[in-house]
Amino acid sequence: MRFGILGPLRVCTDAGAEVMLRSRHERAVLGMLLVHPGQVVTLDRLVEALWPDRRPASYASNLQTYVSRLRERLPGVTIEHHGGYRIRVDAQQLDVLVFRREVAAGRAALAAGDATSAVAHFRRGLGQWRGRPFADLVVAALEPHVTEWEVERLAAVEDCVDAELATGERLTDVLAELHRLVAEHPLRERLHGQLMVALSLAGRRADALAVYQNARELLVAELGIEPGAQLRQLHQSVLRGEDPAVARPRSAAPAWSAVCQLPPTQPGFVGREELLDRLAVLLAPGAAVPVVALSGQPGVGKSALAVVLGHRTRAAFPDGQLYVHLAGASAAPRDPGAVLADLLRSLGTPESAIPQGVPALSAAYRARVADRRVLLVLDDAGDPAQVRPLIPGTPGSAVLVTSRRRLSGLIDARHVPVAPLTEAEAGALLAHVVGADRVADERVSAGRIATACGNLPLALRIAGTRLASRPWRLRTLADRLDDERQRLTELAAGDQQVRAALALSVRALSPAARDAFGLLGVPGPTTFAAWAVAALVGRSDVDAILDELVEASLLEPVSSELGELRYRLHDLLRIYADELAAEAEAARRAARRRLLDATVVRAGHAAGHLPRTLTWYRSSGTDPAGGDWLAAELDFLTGAVTMAHAAGADQEAVDVAERLAPFLWTQGRWSELRAVQRVVRRAAERIGDERATARAEFLAGVLSLVCGDMADAAKSFAHSRAAFERLGDRHGLACVLSDQAVLYGYQNRFEESAAAAGRAVELFRSAADPVAAVLASPALSAALRGLGRLDDALAVDRTAVAEARRQVAAEIVVARALNSLAVTRLLRGEPRLAYTAAAESADRLRGVGDRYVLLAALRHLASAAAGLGRRREAVRLLQESHDLAVQLGDRLWATGLERDLAVSWIGDGRAEAAVPVLRRCLQTYDDMDIRSAKSATLDMLARAYDALGDRAAARDARRGADVLADDRDARTPALSKIILRLAESVGARG
Structure with missing residues (x-):
């Protein structure tokens, strides 16, 4: 099979029969593969070539279809798939390869003085041309190759003319051809010189001088330049009647001399070892020219990294390392043509042989580095157009580019973003500049400086330079850098300024x-x-x-x-x-206002779609996707609350916070919720919004309750209750009463707890909020259980479960009612019914991802399993519940579960390990002043001492439990007795 691309695309069998490819897309794919014979053409490049404006949805399958059809139509031709496609052809099958081989042979023969042989090679090579490459195929991605080949063809024609003139034969034909070529390319000085030589050899010196005069006038008129040195010398030679020098066989190309233009490695370069290793692999010579593009923000150390990498990989590029600063970020980026001319000069190309125009320069440059192993480092590229003409054309070389821009237009490059230094690397760089001893003496201040510099090498070097030239303590500069308003001013040393570097971009x-x-x-x-x-x-x-x-x-x-x-x-x-x-404060205020308005609307929309799970946030939503949006925007929304308050937009701060708070609560994000609550309370007080202030105070009480701070919880609930009563806000009052009932329960004040919870349920019903009434029912049930009224508690729980199911309430609402029912069943000595209720509760909660209620359901499921004698399951469930409590930061639940797990160790023969844990839990309950929990924990501690044979300690523990049990809680001791079954030894139970 033979392929022709130097003219209309043509495919022929070895016998000369033409293979017809009627599909434009198939022809385009084949054309793209043939311009890179033996090299992988990436899928992205193929897709861009086929669909430059808009790729279809099925582009991948379409491309596979076109390649499959080519394989069918081209039997015996290998088209491989390696993350792209590659066609295997040898030098005899593709006309452009034959052309280049013959031209190279012609130049070698001409350099050796064999002009006749050179003419034969040039003519065979030029005979491959049938017209403009790909004349019948319009593909934008092929145009750069077409331009490059046409430049190569013209250079080959000129070399062939030199060989013809050197033979002295066919002078008339050569003159005719030169007249045509000069007319087609009037600005090619070499052609004018060759025509002068041919005319001189024909004895037409006057015509030769006229050619020079015409050339000079044309160059001055069109380009504003005088003829080059070689053409002027030839003019003088004709004037003197000497033999024209150009007619002699051309000398060989200048000898190759490896050069290293890399700047020195930056002193104190630290870290990035893993990145350097990865980049060295990416630059390794292969079947194509690797192009690696390093990008990153100003001052991140791209240039220093590239130079270090260049020095480290010199051995892989023995033919030289070229370095060009492209000044892409400046106001005057370097022109690719000027860069190419400089590269040719540095590679030993004589001035007279440097062509004009980027296509010709690029072709000459690629010919000069062809088959060499050269590393080209292009620092500070402005855009892909600066880079493309500088990429070598043959495998063996590699290109490393740095740019503040990502250079996405270099679609075949490997794009590697450069990140700031790690903390350890930043510290090492600062120590190099400032001195290791000074940094070691003030490590905390050094860390603050690195953080203020964002671990950017430029900023760190500037900060270090300021310290090195001043007898300051590191803390002095760290304090200055803490002020964001002055930070960029502080990060300046001479002409090195972070602000200036950022401004440039x-x-x-x-x-x-x-x-x-x-x-x-x-x-x-x-x-x-x-x-x-x-x-x-x-x-x-x-x-x-x-x-x-x-x-x-x-x-x-x-x-x-x-x-x-x-x-x-x-x-x-x-x-x-x-x-x-x-600098435009009015515009900033308007932008902030637009942002806060949009935030309130979006947060409200998302929160409004959340399923109703709390008494204090009335939502009719059923779509949990609102929670996904709130989770994604969580940091932004909490920051928006603070930003709004700091800017005096207090109403917006309150609005955003009240939409965000329910989500934070259900996710157990206590620290974020407390921070938001504090900001909202200040904002509400500043704008005189008493209702919002009361809600913030109530939320503070709920958070204190979770953290086991009963005294603060009581104060906050009292303040918020009084405010809601004063405002006549029945729903707000009911919310406070519901959680106040929980507090009273912890304090064994069950009469007050039952009264508060009962009133809360009534208020919610009167406020037409039946879901909140269901949510408040577990607090009423708990109070009744504390009073020993288990039948009444069971009635409350059954009603709540039935009401939740009837309302088709959110899973969490049903689960909470079931969770309360499970506790009541446990206390009634019905572990199997308790297990059923707790298992359904846990299953529902796992489905919706509510970890806070789930940890309670798991604990009660564990208690039911223990009551049924299923020890292993009970311990597993306790551990899962404990892990959730620790993750959520719920001190009260985490303490109780840690205690229950310690009880299980007694049954495993590890009573000695259980004792310190139980004593720690006892101290925590003492700090919280929860007497019933202390009593139950002392009972468990007594069991541990029994297992250890310490009867005196066991007796003291039981006495303490009996004293505390005077304030009887019918709930906690009963549940604790069930858990105590886990203290029984495994062996004793057979």
Whole structure:
């Protein structure tokens, strides 16, 4: 099989029969493979070639179909799949390979003085051309190759003319051909010179001089330049009547001399060993020229990394290491043509042999480095157009590019983002600049400096330089850097300034992206989604702006939640964005207002879709997807509350917080909820919103209750109860009473607990909130159990379960009612019925992911399993429940479960290990002043001492339990007796 691409695409069998390929897409795929013979063409490049504007949804399967058809139509031709496609052809099968082989042989013969043989080789090579390459195929991705080959063809024609002139034969034909070539390429000085030589050899010196005059006038008129040195010398030679020098056989190409242009490695370069190893692998010579593009924000150390890597890999590139600073981030990026000319000069190309125009320069450069093993380091590239003409054409070489931009247009490159240093690396760099002793003496301050610098090498070097030149303590600079308003001013040393480095990148943005960047500091140090950016800039179409900021390495995509990408600003970039926004304060205030308005609406929509699970948040939603959105936006929303309050937008702070608080509670995010609650209380007080203040106070009580701080819980509940009573807010009052009943239960004040819980249920029903009435029923049941009224508690639980099922309430509501029913069944001595209720509760809770209620259901399921004699299951369930309590930070539940697990150790023969744990739990209950829990724990401790044979200690523990049992709680001791069954030895139970 033979392939022709130097003209219309043609495929013939070895016998000369043409193979017809009628499909344009099949021809395009074949063309792309043939311009890279023996090399893998990536799927992305093939797809872009076939569908440059918009790829169809089925592009992958379509591409596979086209390749399959080519394999059918081209028997005997190998098309391999290796993360792309590769066609196997030898030098005789493809016309462009034959052309290049013959031209190379012609040049070698001409250099050796054999002009006749050289002419034969050149003519055979040029005979492969049938017209413009791919003349019948319009594929934009092929055009660069077409241009390159046409430049190669013209250079080969000129070399052939030199050989013809050297033979002295066919002078008339050569003159005719040169006249045509000069007319087609009037700015090619070499052709004008060859025509002068041919005319001189024909005895037409006057015509030769006229050619020079015409050439000079044309160059001055068109380009504003005089003829080059070689053409001027030839003119002088003709004037003197000398033999024209160009007619002599051309000398061989200049000898290759390996060069190393890499700058010195930056002193104190630290870390990045794993990245350096990975990059060295990516640069390893292979079947194609590897292009590795390093990108990252200003000051992250891309250039230093590239130089270190270049020095480390020198052995893999013995023919030289070239380095070019492209100044892409400056106001005057270097022109690829000027870079190519400089590269040719550095590789020994004489000035007279350096062509004009980027295509010709690129072809000459690629010919010069062909089959060499050269590493090209391109530092600070501005865009892909700067890079593409500089990529060598033959395997063996490699290209390493650094850029502030991501250079996504280099579709075949391996793109590697460079991150800031790790904490350890940042500390090592600071120690190198400042001195290891000074850093060792003030490690905490050194860490603060590194954090303030965002672990960016540029910022760290500047900070270190300031310290090295001043007798400051590290703490002095750390304190200065803590002030974000002055941080960028402090990070300056001479002409090295972090602010200037950041400004360079921002100035290169489009006006829309530059304005948007200046507003991205408004949300504070958090991630954000596209909707937030749209609100900030006041427009919905922000995709192009975000893409530009990401491409410029000024914005980092960090995660994708719910299919929506989230973004983050590095701290120093955020501070610089704030500085820019401060220059237009009115615009920043308007942007903040738009952002907060959008946040309130979106948070309200999401919270409104949450299933109803709390007494104090009335929602009719049934879609848990609202929780997914709140989870994805959690950090942003908590930051928005703080940001709103700090900016004086207190009503918005309250609005966002009240929509977020129920989600935080159900997820057990106590620390975030407490922080939000504190901000809301201050905001509500500042705007005089008494109802919001009461809600914040109530929430403080709930959080104190979870943490086991009964005194603070009692104070908060009392204050919020009084406020709701004063406001006449029956629903708010019912919420407080419901949780106040729980507090009274912990304090063994069961009459008060029953009264509060009963009133809460009545108020919820009168306020037309039957779901809240069901949610408050477990508190009433618990109080009745504490009073020993188990039949009444059972009636309350049955009613609550039935009501929850009848209302088709959320799973958590039904599960809570079942959970309470399980406890009552346990206390009634009905472990099997208790197990059934607790198991259903746990199953429902696992399905909805409510970990807080689940830990209680698991504990009660464990108690039922223990009551049924299923020890192993009970211990497993206790451990699972304990782990959840620890994760959620619920001190009360975690203590009780740790105690129950310790009881199980007694039965395993590990009573000695159980004693210190039980004593620690006893101390915790003492701190919380929960007498019933202390009594039960002393009973368990007595059992541990019994197992150890310490009768005196056991007797003292039981006496303590009896004293505390004067305030009888019919609930806790009974449940504890069930758990105590786990203290029985395994062997004793057979």
